Amino acid sequence: MKRKIVLALLAVLVIIQFIRPAKNQAEGISETDVSKVYALPPGMQDILKTKCYDCHSNNTVYPWYYNIQPVAWWMAYHVKNAKKELNFSVIGEYPKKRVDHKLEEILEVLDDGSMPIKSYLWMHQYAKVTPEEAAIITRWINSMGIHKK
Numbered sequence: 363m364k365r366k367i368v369l370a371l372l373a374v375l376v377i378i379q380f381i382r383p384a385k386n387q388a389e390g391i392s393e394t395d396v397s398k399v400y401a402l403p404p405g406m407q408d409i410l411k412t413k414c415y416d417c418h419s420n421n422t423v424y425p426w427y428y429n430i431q432p433v434a435w436w437m438a439y440h441v442k443n444a445k446k447e448l449n450f451s452v453i454g455e456y457p458k459k460r461v462d463h464k465l466e467e468i469l470e471v472l473d474d475g476s477m478p479i480k481s482y483l484w485m486h487q488y489a490k491v492t493p494e495e496a497a498i499i500t501r502w503i504n505s506m507g508i509h510k511k
């Protein structure tokens with residue numbers, strides 16, 4: 363009996379290797395990308411690109427283990443939820459009110475250190491936002507007239 367269960371689980375593992383969600387990879391940088399619609403301070407685009415874009419843009423850079431299922435499903439789930447909240451690739455399409463609200467939320471996540479999410483940091487330790495980087499982003503958001511509540 364145990365042997366049968368193990369074999370069945372193995373079969374499932376093999377089968378799911380062939381089922382993958384579509385990749386989140388648009389061609390090029392869109393005209394509505396945050397870097398195209400706003401004058402960002404030096405360094406800021408790099409910070410967003412290396413630390414936020416894997417989930418909050420239309421261009422995820424996939425690690426090798428994306429090819430081992432169910433990892434791709436798990437990533438697709440995070441990217442979908444993250445983009446629903448905030449997608450830097452299309453921020454130029456947001457009404458001003460929504461942009462202001464998102465900028466306010468960014469101040470919050472920088473403050474409480476909740477982004478990037480923990481499970482991402484396990485594999486991407488370089489993605490932790492340093493105090494200097496948080497200061498660059500905060501100054502820019504403040505210059506847009508948005509301040510912490």
Ligand code: HEC
Binds near residue numbers: 413418440443448468
């Ligand atoms: C590994 C994926 C991932 C990365 C990388 C990531 N986020 Fe998120 N983010 C999410 C998900 C998923 C949500 C949706 C809500 C949740 O789960 O908290 C979210 C939500 C948010 C929100 C909405 C407010 C909230 O707390 O829900 C903001 C603002 C945000 N992220 C900013 C950032 C910034 C800034 C960075 C880069 C420094 C970043 N995120 C990096 C996955 C990510």
